[in-house]
Amino acid sequence: xxxxxxxxxxxxxxxxxxxxxxxxxxxxxxxxxxxxxxxxxxxxxxxxxxxxxxxxxxxxxxxxxxxxxxxxxxxxxxxxxxxxxxxxxxxxxxxxxxxxxxxxxxxxxxxxxxxxxxxxxxxxxxxxxxxxxxxxxxxxxxxxxxxxxxxxxxxxxxxxxxxxxxxxxxxxxxxxxxxxxxxxxxxxxxxxxxxxxxxxxxxxxxxxxxxxxxxxxxxxxxxxxxxxxxxxxxxxxxxxxxxxxxxxxxxxxxxxxxxxxxxxxxxxxxxxxxxxxxxxxxxxxxxxxxxxxxxxxxxxxxxxxxxxxxxxxxxxxxxxxxxxxxxxxxxxxxxxxxxxxxxxxxxxxxxxxxxxxxxxxxxxxxxxxxxxxxxxxxxxxxxxxxxxxxxxxxxxxxxxxxxxxxxxxxxxxxxxxxxxxxxxxxxxxxxxxxxxxxxxxxxxxxxxxxxxxxxxxxxxxxxxxxxxxxxxxxxxxxxxxxxxxxxxxxxxxxxxxxxxxxxxxxxxxxxxxxxxxxxxxxxxxxxxxxxxxxxxxxxxxxxxx
Numbered sequence: 442x443x444x445x446x447x448x449x450x451x452x453x454x455x456x457x458x459x460x461x462x463x464x465x466x467x468x469x470x471x472x473x474x475x476x477x478x479x480x481x482x483x484x485x486x487x488x489x490x491x492x493x494x495x496x497x498x499x500x501x502x503x504x505x506x507x508x509x510x511x512x513x514x515x516x517x518x519x520x521x522x523x524x525x526x527x528x529x530x531x532x533x534x535x536x537x538x539x540x541x542x543x544x545x546x547x548x549x550x551x552x553x554x555x556x557x558x559x560x561x562x563x564x565x566x567x568x569x570x571x572x573x574x575x576x577x578x579x580x581x582x583x584x585x586x587x588x589x590x591x592x593x594x595x596x597x598x599x600x601x602x603x604x605x606x607x608x609x610x611x612x613x614x615x616x617x618x619x620x621x622x623x624x625x626x627x628x629x630x631x632x633x634x635x636x637x638x639x640x641x642x643x644x645x646x647x648x649x650x651x652x653x654x655x656x657x658x659x660x661x662x663x664x665x666x667x668x669x670x671x672x673x674x675x676x677x678x679x680x681x682x683x684x685x686x687x688x689x690x691x692x693x694x695x696x697x698x699x700x701x702x703x704x705x706x707x708x709x710x711x712x713x714x715x716x717x718x719x720x721x722x723x724x725x726x727x728x729x730x731x732x733x734x735x736x737x738x739x740x741x742x743x744x745x746x747x748x749x750x751x752x753x754x755x756x757x758x759x760x761x762x763x764x765x766x767x768x769x770x771x772x773x774x775x776x777x778x779x780x781x782x783x784x785x786x787x788x789x790x791x792x793x794x795x796x797x798x799x800x801x802x803x804x805x806x807x808x809x810x811x812x813x814x815x816x817x818x819x820x821x822x823x824x825x826x827x828x829x830x831x832x833x834x835x836x837x838x839x840x841x842x843x844x845x846x847x848x849x850x851x852x853x854x855x856x857x858x859x860x861x862x863x864x865x866x867x868x869x870x871x872x873x874x875x876x877x878x879x880x881x882x883x884x885x886x887x888x889x890x891x892x893x894x895x896x897x898x899x900x901x902x903x904x905x906x907x908x909x910x911x912x913x914x915x916x917x918x919x920x921x922x923x924x925x926x927x928x929x930x931x932x933x934x935x936x937x938x939x940x941x942x943x944x945x946x947x948x949x950x951x952x953x954x955x956x957x958x959x960x961x962x963x964x965x966x967x968x969x970x971x972x973x974x975x976x977x978x979x980x981x982x983x984x985x986x
Contacts, residue, residue, distance in 0.1 A: 445462050455485060463765045471785065550763075573594060578725070581771075596651030611729075626702040636677065659848070704733065722747030726740070780966045788978070809928050818938075823973045829905055837947065843972065846945070847944060875919040877936070885897060888918065917943075
């Protein structure tokens with residue numbers, strides 16, 4: 442049985458479109474639509490490019506697919522619209538099955554975890570008329586414990602904070618998270634009135650929501666995500682908002698810290714209550730808010746939590762996976778745990794070389810990219826690393842990455858300023874050999890998807906300054922030879938040369954562009970940035986020799 446899961450949709454304003462393909466419950470291919478359209482988040486797009494890739498990867502046509510599965514179960518006429526869309530775009534429509542948005546999130550995390558039983562919490566912006574759910578999952582049984590209302594939304598709360606600080610909601614929340622570590626939570630008293638714990642849930646002050654106050658104007662989701670979503674009451678509480686482009690002062694930084702801290706307070710409160718209600722300590726997180734790795738660190742440190750799993754796609758690209766998993770589970774197929782994220786396109790050496798020759802690039806063929814790359818890294822060069830299948834999810838995990846030496850104190854600023862073209866306060870993450878991560882980080886567990894932050898051991902902070910955030914933490918990626926042999930070997934060879942078993946790792950792109958998919962996109966990023974070296978498979982390009 443072939444099942445395609447999709448996310449995003451026809452409705453304007455939806456984002457993070459993706460497609461996945463499962464065969465009898467086994468994941469074959471998965472990718473986000475932005476990597477094909479080159480428009481970040483692929484807003485308002487059905488994932489035609491990602492669907493085409495999935496079919497090509499499996500060597501099948503749309504007529505071989507048994508089901509198209511999607512969230513948006515509550516949307517009127519959505520089945521008919523999807524049927525007509527597939528008939529128009531592909532010449533045929535498989536059967537359409539719709540599921541609840543947040544149960545799709547929950548399924549993507551629970552089945553991906555491999556846990557036999559778990560408490561699953563989804564913190565999201567909105568979908569299918571609600572903003573999240575808490576379930577007790579066991580086998581294929583999902584028992585709903587509570588559901589968060591559409592306007593009682595942690596995603597909405599953080600979107601308001603993001604807009605207040607002069608950034609774009611549903612795009613720049615990670616900037617607020619990074620900025621928060623530079624401030625002091627001296628506005629916590631004000632935020633405690635904005636967002637309050639309430640039983641198994643929480644309560645967001647509805648008087649802050651412009652959609653609720655001005656219902657006659659805003660009869661649906663905001664169309665551009667650029668319109669103001671908070672009322673003047675937020676400025677009454679916190680003072681004047683930051684205008685886009687205005688210099689950041691300490692007040693705004695402290696507001697970011699306070700808003701982030703209150704999110705952590707509420708998330709850990711819900712976690713404690715949910716585990717008490719379910720009786721199960723093992724926890725799975727999902728929903729867009731679960732990309733907040735600082736929040737995830739606090740949840741992991743909560744004493745009531747046993748094991749924690751956060752998938753590589755907790756945001757809306759992940760509901761494609763969850764929808765397909767739910768259908769396969771219904772059909773009696775076993776779903777394997779999601780231990781890595783390398784499910785996207787890959788390119789043969791012949792295709793890479795053809796691209797290089799077409800643009801007239803100067804390059805060399807190297808026998809062992811890992812060994813040659815270590816020499817570049819030790820020489821303090823910044824390296825684009827393009828290998829194997831593209832990652833599914835927003836994090837580059839060693840196949841579409843920019844890598845560098847974490848021992849260089851100035852490397853963070855160098856990459857931010859000359860390559861990524863982004864704010865100087867933005868941190869970078871370490872990819873670290875799993876068996877060595879406890880030597881450098883506290884309270885560690887397997888974290889292969891770069892979605893949880895960990896404290897850095899005090900004794901080693903001076904060894905790896907480029908990956909230590911201002912608050913003394915790092916969002917690490919646990920690297921395993923079983924799931925990425927080449928990248929693991931590269932880090933191992935670098936450890937031999939430097940005595941440090943990790944690398945700086947950030948996505949191979951420049952600011953506000955999607956992570957690259959194809960060799961041509963990697964070359965564009967290389968030539969349009971300050972990258973020193975690019976490895977495309979076994980081919981090496983260098984600006985210095």
